[in-house]
Amino acid sequence: MLYQAYQFQSDLMSPLRLMAQHLGASLWLDKTERSLVRRISAANEVISRMRLTHARPAYGITSVTVRGEEVPVTQETVLSEPFGTLLHFRKAHTGGEPHPPVLLVAPLSGHFATLLRETARTLLQDHDVYITDWHNARDVPLRKGAFALDDYIDHMIRFLAAIGPGAHVVAVCQPCVAALAATAIMAEDDHPAQPLSLTLMAGPVDCRVNPTAVNTLAIGKPIEWFEKNLISHVPLPHAGFMRRVYPGFVQLTAFMSMNPERHKQAFRHMYEHLVEGEVEQARTIQNFYDEYLAVNDLPAEFYLETVEKVFQTFDLARGVLSYRGRTVNPAAIRRTALFTVEGERDDICSVGQTVAAHDLCPSIRPYLKTHHVQTGVGHYGVFSGKKWNQQIYPRVREVIHASMG
Template sequence: MFYQLYEMNHAAMAPFRATADAMRLAYRHPFNPLSHTVVGRTLAAGFEVFERVTRRYGKPEFGLPTTTVNGQTVTVSEEIVWQKPFCNLIHFRRDLPAGAEPGPRILIVAPMSGHYATLLRGTVEALMQGADVYITDWIDARMVPVTDGGFDLDDYIDYVIEMIHHLGADTHVVAVCQPSVPVLAAVAVMEAKDDPLYPSSMTLMGGPIDTRSNPTAVNELAQNKPLEWFKDNVIMNVPWPQPGFMRAVYPGFLQLSGFMSMNLDRHMIAHKDFYMHLVKNDGDSAEKHRDFYDEYLAVMDLTAEFYLQTVDTVFIKHALPKGEMLHRGKLVDTKAIRNVALLTVEGENDDISGVGQTRAAQTICPNIPDDKRMHYLQPDVGHYGVFNGSRFRKEIAPRIIAFATQQSRGAKQSPVRRVIKGGKSA
């Protein structure tokens, strides 16, 4: 019922948003004398802030038409190479210059945690300068008809395995945040079955492998509430007229409200600053605000079964690090991983996945040889900085590409520096 009320409220606000947008355009029009005054800019700024904080943000575009390879600018085209009801696999095909090596084939598994895969635009942009990049583009659950069936954590693991099979041998998997657990489980399942198409390496970044280590506020919330609380309070049915009408979901707007409440003062200050930038006609600063929040406020629904199974398995029972996680009724044995190289990456100031939670993968995968494992702790970055921003581009992305290149099948092996923090060797 709450979801229906949310939709009704959004619909009721539509005339006011339209009016505010029209007034914003009127007070910013160059032929309007007031647009050149503080009064006009103040009114236009107020109308724009109102329109932006009350709108629903659609799925953004990746918008990566070019990249740089060996110092040359080349064109990039997106193509869907694998498709299922809840996910598309996108390939960023580069028009490589003559003689250029494509680099390692990297499958980025984007988080299914409320935001679209475009949140990793910067991740893709940095990695495709030296690698052949694919990314999982998860579908908003409210857009999937109930006739297409359900989607849970077991299905997620199966999807990952199918995508690795589709890409073939010598694929390198990079899991960003939430998918660290299902990716590690998928690799363990493949290794236990002696699957010849196992990936050459997996990189786990800021993921909740073991949330008992250095728990954050997010972890404590899940730990302090029984699973029934989540079922009763955050699971809702998609309202009409959405394609997924009557599908049980964890709505994206609830996830967004949780994200916002964690740093509410910061978001309020950001919107106040945005208003002042508009009044002062500081277009560059205002545009940066728009770019960030166009992405941050675009959210998607998750299927109820996937959300509840993830909360129970990862955050309440800690099943994977305890050796108790099941996939299709069979135990997931991380000790079976022996051929797939492992790189774990953490951010020093991560307040979502605390320091040590991702590194725990190194402990529960004891049979990976030392020359196939490495851990890196990036100083002075939070959760977002683990996969985006200047430090990611300069410090983390080159390490991921170098690790994948070194661990490619047929590559000449040499001892791996087990980097712990800031480039220092362990």
């Protein structure tokens, strides 16, 4: 009933938001004074922005600067599966040595892979970038079957095989567990496409370490509670009708409830910027919330297994994580360089949880292991913003390029 109630409310509010959108756009904005008309227009613009969307926003990466030259970028589908696409940001050839291929592994946690837009754009300067473009589960017909943690690992292995030998992996947040597991499976099988380097950024490898409020919430209830209270069936008219999902709007509500004042203040600032005619400042906030309020439903099987195995029973960290009936053995990883990154102020995946990967991989030689704690950043600052671009990314690039030989 939860999803049906949400859908009913969304349908009910849609005409109001549409009216506010048209009214905000059509009203004349006085450029020289704070007129009543401008206030009304700004209020309508804010109202129209306070909505959830369920389609992936555009990546908007059309060019990148390579060796001081602006190079066109196009998107191409390399491999398409019902629940995800391997997307390639193809750069026009500029001569010189080819850039190393990198698979950017995006979280499947309520938002679309476009949340890593800036991460991908930065990586494109020196790398040939692919991304795991996860689909909205509510748009996947029931006949396509289930999608669980094993399927996520399967996708990573298939995607790396499609890219071919010599690729590198950069996993952000939630998929660090699956990325480490996939690398271990490929190493144990001596798969030719096992990655040359594995970068894990702000991921919950061992949530027993320095637990956050997110970790405490996960262990506060049995998994049956999560299934009973947070899983819903997709309603009509969506293609995934009757599929069991963890709705993206539930995840977003949980995230926003962690710091509601910050979001209230952001929308207040958007209104004030519009009233003052500060269009660029308002657009920065609008762009963020266009992305943040685009929600992606998770397949129920994947969500429940992630909560249980990653956040409740810590299977990978305890050495009991299974994949297709086999125990995942990170000690099988020998030739892949390992780089872990954590944010000093990360309140979602705290310091210590990602670096735990090093202890799980004793067969990787010490000189192939690197760790970095970035001061002054929270969770999102690990993969976006000034410190990502200026301090973290150079370390990532160094690890990738050093492990190419």
